[in-house]
Amino acid sequence: MRFLKKLSLLALTLVLLLTSCFGLISCKDNDGDTPPPTPTEIKNVIIIIGDGMGANHITAGEYAFNKTFCFREWETIDVNTNSVTALGEPTVTTDSAASATALATGTLTINGYVGKNPDQEDLTTILDIAKQKGKKTGIVTTDYLDGATPGGFSGHAVSRTDGATITLSQMQSNIDLLVGHYREDYIPYYGLIADNGYTVLDDFSQFASNKNANKLYGLINLEGNGGNVKLKEATDFALNYLDNDNGFTLMIEQAHVDKFSHSNDFEGAVNMVNSLNDTVETVLSWIGDRKDTLVLITADHETGGLYIDANEDLYQNQYTSTSNTKFSYAWTSTNHTASFVKLFCYSPILEDLTTLPTYNDLEDCIKNVDVFTLSKKYVENKLYAE
Numbered sequence: 001m002r003f004l005k006k007l008s009l010l011a012l013t014l015v016l017l018l019t020s021c022f023g024l025i026s027c028k029d030n031d032g033d034t035p036p037p038t039p040t041e042i043k044n045v046i047i048i049i050g051d052g053m054g055a056n057h058i059t060a061g062e063y064a065f066n067k068t069f070c071f072r073e074w075e076t077i078d079v080n081t082n083s084v085t086a087l088g089e090p091t092v093t094t095d096s097a098a099s100a101t102a103l104a105t106g107t108l109t110i111n112g113y114v115g116k117n118p119d120q121e122d123l124t125t126i127l128d129i130a131k132q133k134g135k136k137t138g139i140v141t142t143d144y145l146d147g148a149t150p151g152g153f154s155g156h157a158v159s160r161t162d163g164a165t166i167t168l169s170q171m172q173s174n175i176d177l178l179v180g181h182y183r184e185d186y187i188p189y190y191g192l193i194a195d196n197g198y199t200v201l202d203d204f205s206q207f208a209s210n211k212n213a214n215k216l217y218g219l220i221n222l223e224g225n226g227g228n229v230k231l232k233e234a235t236d237f238a239l240n241y242l243d244n245d246n247g248f249t250l251m252i253e254q255a256h257v258d259k260f261s262h263s264n265d266f267e268g269a270v271n272m273v274n275s276l277n278d279t280v281e282t283v284l285s286w287i288g289d290r291k292d293t294l295v296l297i298t299a300d301h302e303t304g305g306l307y308i309d310a311n312e313d314l315y316q317n318q319y320t321s322t323s324n325t326k327f328s329y330a331w332t333s334t335n336h337t338a339s340f341v342k343l344f345c346y347s348p349i350l351e352d353l354t355t356l357p358t359y360n361d362l363e364d365c366i367k368n369v370d371v372f373t374l375s376k377k378y379v380e381n382k383l384y385a386e
């Protein structure tokens with residue numbers, strides 16, 4: 001009898017336990033909790049930089065062309081871009097060299113330093129890490145390839161004006177594809193570049209016939225309004241050239257937002273922001289329904305202290321959009337400012353940007369070094385269950 005009692009008690013416990021288990025499961029379902037997504041593997045990381053492109057430049061571009069840019073609805077957060085004057089010293093308004101170094105290596109450094117920490121030691125870039133993981137790497141820029149932004153992603157020098165050192169160190173990074181703006185004084189380097197295994201191209205028409213070359217160093221005229229079209233074309237070429245089973249990491253820069261903003265050329269600046277949007281559209285159409293590619297868009301800093309308002313009388317300058325609406329703008333600087341820039345993130349995996357290590361919940365911003373943190377996580381090709 002006692003044994004039977006014990007047995008029925010055990011059975012009852014089991015039933016209760018099972019019911020509560022199923023109850024829990026069904027309760028979760030009823031609450032509408034989504035099941036954990038299938039692990040997704042991000043193979044490709046694309047970092048797009050609008051040099052000098054502050055939040056107001058983006059709005060200005062949208063007003064001028066009367067459209068919403070394709071990245072407007074992506075996950076986004078503000079980014080503090082300040083650099084340092086020395087290790088552990090207070091921060092200052094950055095230049096493109098220090099900010100490219102921060103974005104590419106996750107280390108804050110001194111203005112003018114390219115791929116070097118404040119102790120003048122070489123830093124490991126996101127493209128170096130990608131190489132170590134067996135990925136292909138690339139840089140496409142409307143700037144010269146020894147400029148501060150491409151330099152920070154590929155070379156090492158204590159002065160951003162030391163083009164020879166940047167080009168020499170860039171050769172050691174073994175990047176598969178480099179495309180930048182042509183200039184005549186590159187010609188003496190052609191031999192050195194070829195000795196490092198690159199096919200040197202100095203016209204865009206040569207790209208298609210060299211798509212199977214091992215490594216490419218493209219110097220083409222990307223400047224001006226032609227640059228708008230060529231940046232898209234070069235990006236499209238780069239995506240197909242670099243695509244492979246192990247994935248790739250690519251940095252794309254529209255350098256001319258900064259250049260036009262330094263001279264307070266509003267029309268030039270908004271054209272270049274629109275060019276960046278066109279390039280992002282090219283990237284998105286290449287991605288299609290692929291689920292293996294992360295895209296980050298940011299800026300190294302804001303240039304020009306640009307203000308913008310839909311009211312045509314608020315600021316001293318008026319501009320007429322492509323759909324004939326008038327709005328007003330003002331420049332407050334001809335230099336870089338400490339204004340926050342934006343980070344936009346396109347990811348097949350839900351990404352909460354407020355969980356990044358440097359997130360400051362008082363200012364609701366991250367530091368630029370976290371663009372590196374985020375890209376490194378995916379370049380390291382980890383599997384994520386959620």
Ligand SMILES: [Zn+2]
Pocket residue numbers: 052096258259262303336
């Ligand atoms: Zn600048």
